[in-house]
Amino acid sequence: MTTSSSTKPTGAPTVAVTPVPLLDLKRQYLTIKDELDRAVLNVLDHGKFILGPEVKELEAKIAEYSGCKYGIGVNSGTDALILGLKSLGIGPGDEVITTSLSWIATANSITLTGATPVFADVQDDLNIDPRSVERLITDNTKALLPVHFNGKVCEMDELTTIAEKHNLKLIEDAAQAFSARYKDNIAGSFGDVACFSMNPMKIFAGLGEAGMILTDSVEIKDRLHSLRYAGTVDREICVEPGYNSRLDTIQAAMLLKRFDRLDEVIEKRREIANIYNEKLHDIVMTPVNSESDGHVYYAYTILADDRDDLKEFLESEGIETKIRHPVLMPQQPAYKENARGEFSNAERVVAKILSLPIGEHLDRDDIDFVCSSISDFYQKYSN
Numbered sequence: 164m165t166t167s168s169s170t171k172p173t174g175a176p177t178v179a180v181t182p183v184p185l186l187d188l189k190r191q192y193l194t195i196k197d198e199l200d201r202a203v204l205n206v207l208d209h210g211k212f213i214l215g216p217e218v219k220e221l222e223a224k225i226a227e228y229s230g231c232k233y234g235i236g237v238n239s240g241t242d243a244l245i246l247g248l249k250s251l252g253i254g255p256g257d258e259v260i261t262t263s264l265s266w267i268a269t270a271n272s273i274t275l276t277g278a279t280p281v282f283a284d285v286q287d288d289l290n291i292d293p294r295s296v297e298r299l300i301t302d303n304t305k306a307l308l309p310v311h312f313n314g315k316v317c318e319m320d321e322l323t324t325i326a327e328k329h330n331l332k333l334i335e336d337a338a339q340a341f342s343a344r345y346k347d348n349i350a351g352s353f354g355d356v357a358c359f360s361m362n363p364m365k366i367f368a369g370l371g372e373a374g375m376i377l378t379d380s381v382e383i384k385d386r387l388h389s390l391r392y393a394g395t396v397d398r399e400i401c402v403e404p405g406y407n408s409r410l411d412t413i414q415a416a417m418l419l420k421r422f423d424r425l426d427e428v429i430e431k432r433r434e435i436a437n438i439y440n441e442k443l444h445d446i447v448m449t450p451v452n453s454e455s456d457g458h459v460y461y462a463y464t465i466l467a468d469d470r471d472d473l474k475e476f477l478e479s480e481g482i483e484t485k486i487r488h489p490v491l492m493p494q495q496p497a498y499k500e501n502a503r504g505e506f507s508n509a510e511r512v513v514a515k516i517l518s519l520p521i522g523e524h525l526d527r528d529d530i531d532f533v534c535s536s537i538s539d540f541y542q543k544y545s546n
Contacts, residue, residue, distance in 0.1 A: 182481040183533060187524035188363050192370065194523070195420060199370070202416040215412030221419055222375070225359075228342075229351040231377040233384040236410030237391050240338040240360020243374035244272035246408060247356040248306070250378075250386045251332045253278050257305040261336075262291040263491045263506035264513065265310045269336055270492040273308065282493040282504030288451035289313060289464065289512065293321035295505055300325075306332035311340035311350055313487070313518075314366070314461035315450070319345050319353045334358065341367040342429055344457025351377045361418055366432070366461055367425055373414040431523045432460040435530055439463055439519065442534040446541055448515075462487055466515040469545050474517055476540045482533055485518045 192199065206215065214236070222234035237243050253259060255277035261269055263282040273280040281304070284295040291309045307326050309317040326333040333353065337343070338360035340350040351357035361373040378384055389396055394405025436458070440449050448466035452458055464487065467473050474484050491509050493502035519533055 183483060183520050183529045184524065185483040185485055185518070185520050186364065186522060190524045191363075191368065191522075195424065198420045199417050202420050203413055206413050206416050212412050213409045215415070217412050217415040217419060218410050221410075221415040221422075224419070224422060225375055226377060229349050229357070229377055231352060231357070232379045233377065233381070235376040235378070235384060235387040235391065236415060237374040237376060237387075237408045238410055239372040239408075240358060240362065240374040241268040241272055242391075242406065242408040243338075243358035243360070243376045244269065244308075244334070244336060245275055246387055246390045246406065247334050247358045247376050248272060248276045248278070248308075249390060250376075250383045251306065251334070251355055253306055253332065256303065258301060258303040259306045259308050259334075260296050260299050260304060260504075261308040261492075262310045262312070263493050263504060263509040264289060264312060264488065265336070265492060266338075266488055267492055267495055267497075268338075269308065269310055270495075270498060278305070279303075279503075280492070280498070282491075282502055282506055284504075284506050285312075285509045285512065286451075287448070287466070287508070287512065288315060289516070290315060290317045291322070292508070293318055293325060296322065297325055299504060300329055300331075304329065304331060306334055308334045308336055310336040310338075311343060313450070313464050314340045314343050314459035315452070315456060316340060316343050316345035316350050319348070323353060339365065339461035340459060341365065342425060342457075343459045349457075355380070356383060361414070366428060366459055367418070367421060369414040369418050369421070371411070371414055373410055373418060375410075428523055429459050432463075432521055433458070435521050435525060436460045436463050438527075438530050439465075439521075439534065442531075443537060446538060460521055462518040463521040464516050464518045466512055467517050468515065469540075470515050470517050472544065473537065473540050476544065477533070477536055480532075480536045482536060483520060486516060487518050489513065 218236045226234035257278040258281050259273045259278050260281045264285050270280045284292045286292045289312045332355050335354040335357035337350040337357050343350040357377040359375040361369045390405045391408040394401050394403040
């Protein structure tokens with residue numbers, strides 16, 4: 164790898180360096196190009212482009228893998244959340260407690276059912292704080308919607324206990340956490356429904372938008388089949404207003420091919436995370452994990468003082484980083500005037516979070532370069 168001595172950045176770097184991208188979607192495709200190409204051609208040959216046989220196979224495979232009875236394929240992770248909430252009867256007048264730190268689709272999904280999101284604080288592991296959740300429950304609270312942020316499962320023992328104690332529905336937003344585990348139980352196996360995204364940025368990724376909902380209830384499964392197909396039964400009789408949210412067969416076919424190497428992909432990310440942990444734990448705050456965690460590292464996110472200067476410095480070195488997410492959901496323009504909740508710790512950590520490159524496109528030289536660059540920054544420039 165080409166490196167260079169640098170000064171604190173004041174603009175574009177003056178010396179070219181080998182870039183370390185955050186994500187390389189083209190390389191992900193090329194890794195199994197022939198298999199993906201054949202999968203697409205097979206769908207083109209049989210012509211069942213929506214809810215075809217590959218969709219049913221993928222639904223069954225993901226349900227079995229996650230220890231659930233039923234999988235329902237939909238066209239995105241956002242639709243998985245909306246339909247999952249609606250399948251549980253969540254609607255106008257209801258409150259749903261969720262985290263304050265997530266991609267805005269989490270809050271939007273609640274709002275688009277007619278319900279109101281209530282924003283709980285997060286812990287230093289960036290996941291929802293169960294103590295904050297319990298303080299926010301009112302007579303209008305009907306559900307909890309924890310987000311397994313960055314690929315780390317929330318403290319589901321405590322959240323399940325809270326849901327049972329207050330007779331609340333539990334919806335897992337597992338968009339970033341396919342295959343992640345908590346105390347030997349897998350993401351998606353805790354809630355009344357669990358919702359996944361398989362868009363290209365995810366670890367288990369299609370080549371477009373795709374989503375999946377898991378449940379153990381045959382009644383919920385049947386309602387979801389109707390909701391994703393315009394609210395119809397037998398594709399003709401409309402029993403309630405629904406959506407056009409069916410999963411494309413081509414996406415399912417490609418996901419089936421990606422599924423075969425998922426364990427390999429996750430193991431690579433864990434290996435990279437272990438190197439980061441070893442080299443960076445004395446410099447920045449690395450992800451908080453315990454022995455029982457089955458973190459899959461959708462993102463490797465540090466908490467860093469002088470975060471913005473560090474990000475600029477790394478970019479001058481050719482290292483791409485990302486802030487996931489710079490604005491808390493309750494502070495977004497769409498929500499800030501009427502947001503209810505508590506998020507003081509979230510406000511503190513959101514000023515420090517920075518995601519580093521992680522994925523199968525990286526080699527050991529890339530990781531060592533990222534670590535040495537962070538060390539150089541704090542030795543030379545940090546206040």
